[in-house]
Amino acid sequence: MTELTPPAGDIVLHELSAMSQKRRSALLTRTEDDLDRFIEGAAPIVEAVRLNGDDAIKHYATAFDDADLEKHGIAASASEFDAAFDALEPDMIRTIEYAADNIRRFHEAQRPEAMWLKEMQPGVLVGERFTPIDSAAVYTPRGKGSFPSVTLMTAIPAVVAGVPTPIVLTPPGPNGKVDAATLVAARIAGVDRVYKAGGAVAVAAAAFGTQTVPRCLKFEGPGSPWIVAAKRLLQGQIASRVPAGPSESIVLADGTVEAGTVALDLLIEAEHGADSSAFLVTWSRDLAESVRQKIPHFLKMMDARRAGFAKSVLSGAQGGVVLTDSPQQAYEFVNAYAPEHLQILSETPFDHMPHIRNAAEILLGRHAPGSIANYVMGPNAVLPTAGAARYASPLGVHDFLKSASIGHVTAEGYSSMAPYTKRFAEYEGFDAHANAVSELRQTAGLAN
Numbered sequence: 001m002t003e004l005t006p007p008a009g010d011i012v013l014h015e016l017s018a019m020s021q022k023r024r025s026a027l028l029t030r031t032e033d034d035l036d037r038f039i040e041g042a043a044p045i046v047e048a049v050r051l052n053g054d055d056a057i058k059h060y061a062t063a064f065d066d067a068d069l070e071k072h073g074i075a076a077s078a079s080e081f082d083a084a085f086d087a088l089e090p091d092m093i094r095t096i097e098y099a100a101d102n103i104r105r106f107h108e109a110q111r112p113e114a115m116w117l118k119e120m121q122p123g124v125l126v127g128e129r130f131t132p133i134d135s136a137a138v139y140t141p142r143g144k145g146s147f148p149s150v151t152l153m154t155a156i157p158a159v160v161a162g163v164p165t166p167i168v169l170t171p172p173g174p175n176g177k178v179d180a181a182t183l184v185a186a187r188i189a190g191v192d193r194v195y196k197a198g199g200a201v202a203v204a205a206a207a208f209g210t211q212t213v214p215r216c217l218k219f220e221g222p223g224s225p226w227i228v229a230a231k232r233l234l235q236g237q238i239a240s241r242v243p244a245g246p247s248e249s250i251v252l253a254d255g256t257v258e259a260g261t262v263a264l265d266l267l268i269e270a271e272h273g274a275d276s277s278a279f280l281v282t283w284s285r286d287l288a289e290s291v292r293q294k295i296p297h298f299l300k301m302m303d304a305r306r307a308g309f310a311k312s313v314l315s316g317a318q319g320g321v322v323l324t325d326s327p328q329q330a331y332e333f334v335n336a337y338a339p340e341h342l343q344i345l346s347e348t349p350f351d352h353m354p355h356i357r358n359a360a361e362i363l364l365g366r367h368a369p370g371s372i373a374n375y376v377m378g379p380n381a382v383l384p385t386a387g388a389a390r391y392a393s394p395l396g397v398h399d400f401l402k403s404a405s406i407g408h409v410t411a412e413g414y415s416s417m418a419p420y421t422k423r424f425a426e427y428e429g430f431d432a433h434a435n436a437v438s439e440l441r442q443t444a445g446l447a448n
């Protein structure tokens, strides 16, 4: 048996048991695994923004986005916001409001209490206090599409956390303007400061600050490998937690949901770009074959560019159908891959979920396609990619908060803790530490 069986409608079948270890490992590869080219390309851009600020933003807007920011400005103006609300169809504004409401309520539920305290020992109160970070920049990509949904997903948690004036960065269109729905989404999310900068330029502008863009402590948001590369280059200059690169998904199906539904859901994240990844993982050969047969039919119902992306993903090395010889082997593949999005297509999805350890988002059942979660369900759709779901969590309110540990000790608590503290300090050889909890404290009159 060959490792890659001949394609049905060009959709690759990867028969896991028949593949060498090397080829199996290759299936785990993502575009971001080889960032060298992007880091090399992003480095001079970052340096130019550091040195030339606004002039560099304008230069790269012309070069990459075909936009004249000398004429249209780097910051979206109040009249641009107004024009965006006028231009957008009312049902799209209602759609943004509907999504924003769910996303806001999810993040409000996620926000921790401002402070908690617990009595560790009699007279020893300890806990945490949460406060927002002072500034944050969030990114909305624009290139292979516009992403007002991402504006909601990134701006709302920052606003719910209480960041004073979060900013949005996004590439301008060739007309020199921000995508209208992105501006509407920003305002509905509670953000009024939107700046036109894309890719590495955006990360550098927020990291160093320019004449127009305020310097920020943190940059969060998804994007092409240019964004991922710039975040990596600017580690130490600006904080960023979620490595959200090209979209990726696994649909795990046990054969109890019909092939048409599985094919539709497999295509969701495959249409983002040729750099995305999308797999169906199943132990049902019948399902694997039927889905492969059905995909071409659904590709015909897509715009040619999107169909081209999806076809290229599903017929290449970063996508297709993975056929396993058992449910166990399927779970192992999912856990090794650690997908950004996982959908479990089964009549009994909760039976499979306990076997999954590594996935940034788990969507359960036939009525939970990835698009519902991408747009309107409520949980954050900005998720760790490229296997980072093995150790990282989705973007959320906590990314825009910091906590301080707090402790209050009464005279009673002091008496019980001081001897143990002194013993530790003596062992570690720290005299001042020990003296501060010794009888010297009584003579200094500070203990009570």
Ligand SMILES: NC(=O)c1ccc[n+]([C@@H]2O[C@H](COP(=O)([O-])OP(=O)(O)OC[C@H]3O[C@@H](n4cnc5c(N)ncnc54)[C@H](O)[C@@H]3O)[C@@H](O)[C@H]2O)c1
Pocket (backbone or CB within 6 Å): 041, 042, 064, 065, 140, 141, 142, 143, 144, 145, 147, 150, 171, 197, 198, 199, 200, 201, 222, 223, 224, 225, 226, 227, 244, 245, 246, 247, 272, 273, 275, 276, 381, 382, 383, 385
């Ligand atoms: N993980 C998530 O949550 C999530 C959500 C939405 C989208 N995405 C991903 O975001 C990406 C969006 O990519 P996109 O291209 O549409 O938008 P993008 O905004 O990430 O990239 C466009 C920008 O890239 C820069 N750029 C383009 N060509 C360049 C070059 N040759 N050198 C240097 N910089 C260059 C430009 O500044 C341009 O404005 C996709 O990969 C998509 O899968 C991820």
Ligand SMILES: N[C@H](CO)Cc1c[nH]c[nH+]1
Pocket (backbone or CB within 6 Å): 147, 149, 150, 246, 247, 248, 269, 340, 374, 381, 382, 383
């Ligand atoms: N799939 C993306 C996150 O990986 C979210 C998104 C927005 N628009 C379309 N898709």
Ligand SMILES: [Zn+2]
Pocket (backbone or CB within 6 Å): 247, 268, 269, 272, 374
């Ligand atoms: Zn998507």
